Amino acid sequence: MGTETLEQSFTRSIKSLDGVFDFTNEFALVHGINDKVRYVLDLAVEEFFTNMVKYNPAGQGKIQMRMSVNNNEIIVHLVDPDSGQFDVTKDRAIDLHKSLADRKVGGLGVFLVQKLVENLHYHHQNRISTISFRLPLE
């Protein structure tokens, strides 16, 4: 059974992260989400939100987040209303076995989230980018 969708929009800035986490915290409290799932939810939302800010600083309009619960899964959508294409479902070329001197962090955030969330989707049309993913409640 589904629940009411919570929705909020955020200014395109890293400084918006506090508000983003207030939003996920409110959602987690309403649904009794445990600490482990909350961690992955926050990580996924931060990595995608900061990507939208970092790679598209001149985009117009706020970034919208929608979250709901259906069949024991959290469903999250992030929508950038004015962006080029950046498919977050594509494999990241990260070599995890490189030595310390050769390791880089670029791309690591999306790589991590790809490992941690389920049903990751990306859609881009008319300059609107939508990222969606699911997380089991348990």
Add this chain to the structure above:
Amino acid sequence: MFDIRVNEQGDVILSGRLDAAQTDKASEVLNKITKSVSVDFKDLQYISSAGLGVLLATQKRLSQSGGRLKLINMSSHIKDVFHFARFDMIFEIQ
């Protein structure tokens, strides 16, 4: 709320949430570290890839002079992130 401080022994104490908005604050302290130290994660609830990047940059810089960071008292959630990123291969984690 994120905080970072250096205790009397010279070790680094982290607390709160180290997200992308807090990396400048973390770098400001870590850039002053010049020798091997422990970084205490006991009161750190959250770290994202941005925070991992700050720690990686510090580890790289210290390694050039034979130093390193030792990460202690990590929660299981944070340990999982380090493991997925294979950062457990480049940091000593206790």
